[in-house]
Amino acid sequence: MTKTLFITGASTGIGAATARAAVAAGWNVGLMARSADKLDTLTKELGDNAMALSGDATDLAAQEDAVRRTVERFGTLDAAFANAGTGLDKPGTEGGDPDEWRKLVDLNVMGVLYTARATLPELRKTRGHLLLTGSAAGRNHIKGSIYSASKWFVHGYAGNMSEEMREWGGRCTLISPGMVDTPFFDEAKPDKLKPEDIAGAVMFAISQDPRAEVREVHVMPTG
Numbered sequence: 001m002t003k004t005l006f007i008t009g010a011s012t013g014i015g016a017a018t019a020r021a022a023v024a025a026g027w028n029v030g031l032m033a034r035s036a037d038k039l040d041t042l043t044k045e046l047g048d049n050a051m052a053l054s055g056d057a058t059d060l061a062a063q064e065d066a067v068r069r070t071v072e073r074f075g076t077l078d079a080a081f082a083n084a085g086t087g088l089d090k091p092g093t094e095g096g097d098p099d100e101w102r103k104l105v106d107l108n109v110m111g112v113l114y115t116a117r118a119t120l121p122e123l124r125k126t127r128g129h130l131l132l133t134g135s136a137a138g139r140n141h142i143k144g145s146i147y148s149a150s151k152w153f154v155h156g157y158a159g160n161m162s163e164e165m166r167e168w169g170g171r172c173t174l175i176s177p178g179m180v181d182t183p184f185f186d187e188a189k190p191d192k193l194k195p196e197d198i199a200g201a202v203m204f205a206i207s208q209d210p211r212a213e214v215r216e217v218h219v220m221p222t223g
């Protein structure tokens with residue numbers, strides 16, 4: 001039976017590249033992001049194996065609804081990729097904007113928890129796979145970076161979920177990219193990783209035999 005992957009942050013960058021790679025590998029995909037227009041264009045490109053689910057990942061009910069619609073359409077949920085994330089315009093603790101921190105925590109921390117909360121009941125049924133997008137910034141200390149600290153949460157949570165999910169045959173993978181050339185940055189980063197490189201890491205993790213849990217894929221650019 002065709003397997004199904006739910007992706008947040010699917011409209012651009014790493015999430016969109018993963019959607020393309022997954023459909024090319026024979027998966028169904030449920031694609032969540034706020035930009036309905038971009039999701040519609042992407043699902044038209046990908047065809048019947050893709051479903052657009054416009055919504056805000058900081059809203060638990062919206063994620064639960066997106067997951068419910070994915071399962072209604074495709075029958076099961078085999079993997080979920082909590083990938084939506086954001087950076088900060090104003091860096092630093094003294095110079096930064098607490099309202100902007102709140103939005104970052106709502107997405108980079110709460111949004112990831114909401115994806116897990118919304119998908120785990122379905123993943124239990126399939127002994128499925130949860131994947132989380134961390135960052136090289138979640139493995140290293142970066143002077144004063146609040147974004148980096150939010151990714152340290154993701155790294156800690158991924159390992160903890162591996163320990164929990166293995167009890168019922170589930171798996172959790174942390175995807176940890178260095179700099180990737182995506183709309184995350186205002187300027188192009190032509191000598192860094194491409195989103196397809198990270199999509200390849202996701203596909204590697206979800207294609208393993210069920211006995212093998214790839215706990216982390218850390219990909220750095222050579223340039």
Ligand SMILES: NC(=O)c1ccc[n+]([C@@H]2O[C@H](COP(=O)([O-])OP(=O)(O)OC[C@H]3O[C@@H](n4cnc5c(N)ncnc54)[C@H](OP(=O)(O)O)[C@@H]3O)[C@@H](O)[C@H]2O)c1
Nearest residue numbers: 009011012013014033034035056057085135179180182184
């Ligand atoms: N690029 C890098 O160098 C790099 C390195 C390490 C880790 N990462 C992480 O990789 C992940 C994906 O980033 P990217 O580089 O692919 O950047 P991106 O192209 O900007 O992708 C971010 C995605 O998140 C979605 N998103 C933002 N806010 C959302 C919300 N409230 N609800 C639902 N979706 C939301 C965006 O779509 P909408 O605007 O349509 O909602 C978009 O699809 C992030 O977690 C980022 O922190 C990136």
